[in-house]
Amino acid sequence: MVQYNPKDWITFIFKFHKSDTFRQLLPMMFLIGIYSGAICYFEIHYFKLGETSPIKNISIMHTTVGFVLSLLLAYRTNTAYDRWWEGRKLWGSLVNNSRNLALKLTSILEHENDKNYFRKLIPSYASVLSKHLSNEEVSKMLFEGLDLEIDQTKHKPNQIAKMLFSKVNDLYKSNKITGDQLIIINSEIQSFTEVCGACERIKNTPIPYSYSAFIKKFIFFYIMTLPFSFVFSLGYYVIPVVVFIFYVLASLELIAEEIEDPFGGDENDLPTAKIASNIKKHVEEIL
Template sequence: MVAFLEIEYWKLSDQSHVKNITIMHGVLSFVISLLLVFRTNTAYDRWWEGRKHWGALVNNSRNLAIKLSSMLTNDADRNFFKQAIPTYALMLQKHLNDESTEHQLDEDYVIPIKHDHHRPNQVAKILIQKVTDLYKEKKITGDQLITLNPELQSFTDICGACERIKNTPIPFSYSSFIKKFIFFYVMTLPFGYVFSLGYYVIPVVVFIFYVLASLELIAEEIEDPFGDDANDLPTRKIAANIKKHVGEIL
């Protein structure tokens, strides 16, 4: 519409001051580039930090299972941890994804989950209580108890770090400003570039809008990495791998 008005209706000449509006776009292009780079980098940092924490959960679950496999001789105790360690990853995945579920270990062991309470904390408490009971029953020594403590403590540390990512989104005013900036930047592009591009300004402006808006949408997509979208972290698959690996070890 702008191209039609300037070319066919208003018939503006090359001497029109409207042509100089491109100076504004040249100045603001650097600003919008900085904003979008910061926006996408911040969103990716959140996604990558979440992936690092879930990677640490995988490693710590394996390490805990390896230590327990060398310490425990009772099959019932080994079977408990074989089921309980993966349960923490499963509960953390559902906690971060706001899912509700009831999970049974097997016919012999049942972890009662209260859905109005913090689910990962309940599983962590049961794990630590079981290790403490093993020490009281003299199935493990005090030194072994100290050896197991870092992995047990790391579960809650990882949960807290993931909650910090999930519960601290990018400030709304910041993301809202970028959207408004992109909108007004693109909407004013045709006024100046019609003089040099004519009707070709239509596909050019559409392409520019596609690039700028896509960067913003990509940032929105990955800034919360714990959902079920295609670009979110595969936490469900990671939890399943933890169950598989711990089962092989124990």
């Protein structure tokens, strides 16, 4: 995730970060500039169209559908941001639940071996979940006094949750915790699985293909028809104008594509690995 100062306007305007859409769209902007110049040349010099040409009236279509396009893009970016923000809230709740579980266990448990087990296993859930959501392989994780081996063929976070439930159940059977304490601890561990399920719902349910494809086609045909009518009022200045309009519209779509899956490896995705590292730090401090 990109860290920045929102008040530093100079950096925003004149610095192009590697995640900036300008870099990604530059080849397409170059081609659209050539296309706009070709349309301008043919209309002015080859066909020699005048102000009375009906092609000039195409601008009426742009005025009409431009408003519709702006609404679609606004809805698209808002929907993508909602997915990103929901993912951040879920990981925030995972941080709080991990702390709460550690706080309760450090007050309930008396044996250092039991505390050490949870000190290692609770942060492991966040770490494994981060890799699970980003489709990374989870290798065998070894800790002092704890052998945690992940089966790559099975659901990885569920394996950690199962170990947590099993350990808590063993504590109850050995009379180290009471029935009431078992219920309290179980509810905290259950919240881990609920966070995992909600994150998987976001990741595995992308924006419907037909909706995303329609917006891309809409932008493409809107841009491709702009030079036909703008030539009469702008001449060859139509080239930078059309390129700029394409940059604005296409950038909104690219930004939405990037943040709609907040658990990937893009520059603006959630720093789940860093959050997992903070959970490890806080749990070790508590336990």
